[in-house]
Amino acid sequence: MDKLHLSEHISQQFNEELEEVRSKVLQMGGVVEEQLNKAVKALITGSEELAAEVVQNDARVNALEVEIDDDCTRIVARRQPAASDLRLVMAVIRTINDLERIGDEVKRVAKTVGDELRGTLEEDVRQELEHMGEQVSRMLTSVLDAFARTDPDAALAVSKADRKVDVKYKAITRQLISYMMQDHSSIPVILNVLWAARALERIGDRCQNIAEYVIYLVIGKNVRYASIDEIMAELEAD
Amino acid sequence: MDKLHLSEHISQQFNEELEEVRSKVLQMGGVVEEQLNKAVKALITGSEELAAEVVQNDARVNALEVEIDDDCTRIVARRQPAASDLRLVMAVIRTINDLERIGDEVKRVAKTVGDELRGTLEEDVRQELEHMGEQVSRMLTSVLDAFARTDPDAALAVSKADRKVDVKYKAITRQLISYMMQDHSSIPVILNVLWAARALERIGDRCQNIAEYVIYLVIGKNVRYASIDEIMAELEAD
Numbered sequence: 319m320d321k322l323h324l325s326e327h328i329s330q331q332f333n334e335e336l337e338e339v340r341s342k343v344l345q346m347g348g349v350v351e352e353q354l355n356k357a358v359k360a361l362i363t364g365s366e367e368l369a370a371e372v373v374q375n376d377a378r379v380n381a382l383e384v385e386i387d388d389d390c391t392r393i394v395a396r397r398q399p400a401a402s403d404l405r406l407v408m409a410v411i412r413t414i415n416d417l418e419r420i421g422d423e424v425k426r427v428a429k430t431v432g433d434e435l436r437g438t439l440e441e442d443v444r445q446e447l448e449h450m451g452e453q454v455s456r457m458l459t460s461v462l463d464a465f466a467r468t469d470p471d472a473a474l475a476v477s478k479a480d481r482k483v484d485v486k487y488k489a490i491t492r493q494l495i496s497y498m499m500q501d502h503s504s505i506p507v508i509l510n511v512l513w514a515a516r517a518l519e520r521i522g523d524r525c526q527n528i529a530e531y532v533i534y535l536v537i538g539k540n541v542r543y544a545s546i547d548e549i550m551a552e553l554e555a556d
Numbered sequence: 557m558d559k560l561h562l563s564e565h566i567s568q569q570f571n572e573e574l575e576e577v578r579s580k581v582l583q584m585g586g587v588v589e590e591q592l593n594k595a596v597k598a599l600i601t602g603s604e605e606l607a608a609e610v611v612q613n614d615a616r617v618n619a620l621e622v623e624i625d626d627d628c629t630r631i632v633a634r635r636q637p638a639a640s641d642l643r644l645v646m647a648v649i650r651t652i653n654d655l656e657r658i659g660d661e662v663k664r665v666a667k668t669v670g671d672e673l674r675g676t677l678e679e680d681v682r683q684e685l686e687h688m689g690e691q692v693s694r695m696l697t698s699v700l701d702a703f704a705r706t707d708p709d710a711a712l713a714v715s716k717a718d719r720k721v722d723v724k725y726k727a728i729t730r731q732l733i734s735y736m737m738q739d740h741s742s743i744p745v746i747l748n749v750l751w752a753a754r755a756l757e758r759i760g761d762r763c764q765n766i767a768e769y770v771i772y773l774v775i776g777k778n779v780r781y782a783s784i785d786e787i788m789a790e791l792e793a794d
Contacts, residue, residue: 391646398636408629408649415653495744502740506733512747 332397339389339410340466343417346382347462350417350424353379354458354521357427358451361514362444369431372424379421383414409531413465416524420458423517423524430510430517443493447515450486454518457483457525464532473532476525483522490515570635577627577648578704581655584620585700588655588662591617592696592759595665596689599752600682607669610662617659621652647769651703654762658696661755661762668748668755681731685753688724692756695721695763702770711770714763721760728753 353372360368390407393399399407457479464472491512498508591610598606628645631637637645695717702710729750736746 391642394632395639395642401633404629404633411646411649412653415650495747498736498743499740502737502743505736505740505743509733509750 332393332399332403335389335393335397336403336406339386339393339407342382342386342389343410343413344462344466346379346386346414346417347458347465349375349379349382350421351455351458351462353421353424354427354451354455357424357431358448358455358518360428360431361451362448364431366431369428372428376421376425379418383418386414387411405535409535412531413528416527420521420524423521426517427514430514432510440497443490443497443511446486446490446493447511447518450483450490450515450518453479453483453486454521454525457522461525461528461532464529468532468535470533470536473529476529477533480522480526483519487515487519487522570631570637570641573627573631573635574641574644577624577631577645580620580624580627581648581651582700582704584617584624584652584655585696585703587613587617587620588659589693589696589700591659591662592665592689592693595662595669596686596693596756598666598669599689600686602669604669607666610666614659614663617656621656624652625649643773647773650769651766654765658759658762661759664755665752668752670748678735681728681735681749684724684728684731685749685756688721688728688753688756691717691721691724692759692763695760699763699766699770702767706770706773708771708774711767714767715771718760718764721757725753725757725760 353375356368357372359365360372390411394404394407397403457476460472460479461476463469464476494508494512494515498505591613594606595610597603598610628649632642632645635641695714698710698717699714701707702714732746732750732753736743
């Protein structure tokens with residue numbers, strides 16, 4: 319076996335390791351998506367059983383993060399990857415951290431589902447929350463897809479979608495505050511709904527973070543504090 | 557210059573780079589501490605001027621994160637550090653991420669300070685918030701100190717302190733809800749105070765994250781989902 323062959327072999331093995339990590343991230347993302355959809359359904363239907371399931375399953379999300387994190391650290395230590403591969407590993411470490419935090423927010427949504435909530439959600443609030451849940455769930459699906467395909471344009475679209483979630487969140491908050499002012503015996507219940515809406519809004523923010531890592535993978539520049547216009551200019555220059 | 561000398565020289569340079577990164581983290585931590593203390597003061601005194609200053613200065617925190625993050629990526633790519641040094645670089649990347657997010661929460665606290673808040677805080681709420689602000693500020697100081705000295709025992713103490721912040725947060729929330737129920741015209745103002753308290757509580761959580769990275773640096777194991785007892789057992793076994 320000559321040296322070149324050996325080096326190709328090592329590089330092939332390294333690629334396989336990277337691919338395995340990427341596919342584990344998508345697996346983790348899939349679990350988080352499922353958790354999110356269940357939590358929103360529990361919130362809308364008031365199903366405590368479903369909510370309890372979500373709370374219990376969060377441990378799976380955490381375990382996946384620790385596992386992938388260990389994989390990444392091992393890869394960096396053993397393979398000493400060059401710049402572009404290192405960027406991928408860094409993006410993975412950040413992505414799984416955000417996925418894990420999305421899992422935490424999902425758990426918060428599930429925890430707001432309780433006895434006191436059942437039957438007290440006005441139909442219009444229920445619809446707004448359901449709609450917000452769908453928006454956020456679509457963001458998560460799209461950003462995982464953008465990650466899988468390393469597609470900066472798809473990632474940019476996710477970044478833009480977050481603005482809509484913010485608008486929806488503000489509308490729901492205003493509506494809930496006016497309910498609280500009309501009927502102050504409902505305050506503790508409505509506050510719970512507010513926390514749930516806020517958790518959904520935070521999930522949107524974290525999807526946006528992941529979108530930025532995908533863009534960073536492609537243009538190799540930290541874009542977290544750049545405007546969408548600046549990012550687009552970078553992508554066009556690439 | 558013989559080979560050994562050269563290698564020592566390179567390693568010496570590497571150590572200097574690592575030291576520089578560490579000292580930049582402490583500098584960033586100092587800025588965040590100052591921001592936190594100002595924001596709490598603005599909240600307690602209702603000073604919009606101070607609050608505006610905090611909002612404006614957040615850009616400094618963000619810029620420091622990007623700078624240190626770039627330093628770390630460059631170090632890993634160029635120096636290809638071995639396991640223990642790599643662990644340090646990883647801990648730095650995570651720490652500055654949490655510091656930046658603490659900066660965001662501080663900004664959220666500052667943003668709740670406005671016209672409508674002035675003069676409306678009951679004295680007891682003011683005192684409770686001030687106390688909570690002090691607790692969180694002490695946590696931040698202690699965890700930066702634990703990071704500077706790589707002291708896992710000090711880090712563990714921070715982890716424990718977070719429980720007290722959580723208890724205080726729950727007490728404040730209960731108090732605020734009862735105010736809202738007594739006087740529902742105060743709801744929008746009190747909600748603002750609730751958001752501020754929640755932001756402080758989140759800052760405590762993030763200090764706890766940083767404490768965990770310090771412990772990880774020492775025992776080389778991801779401790780995020782371990783109980784305090786388990787961590788203590790690990791530290792004793794070390």
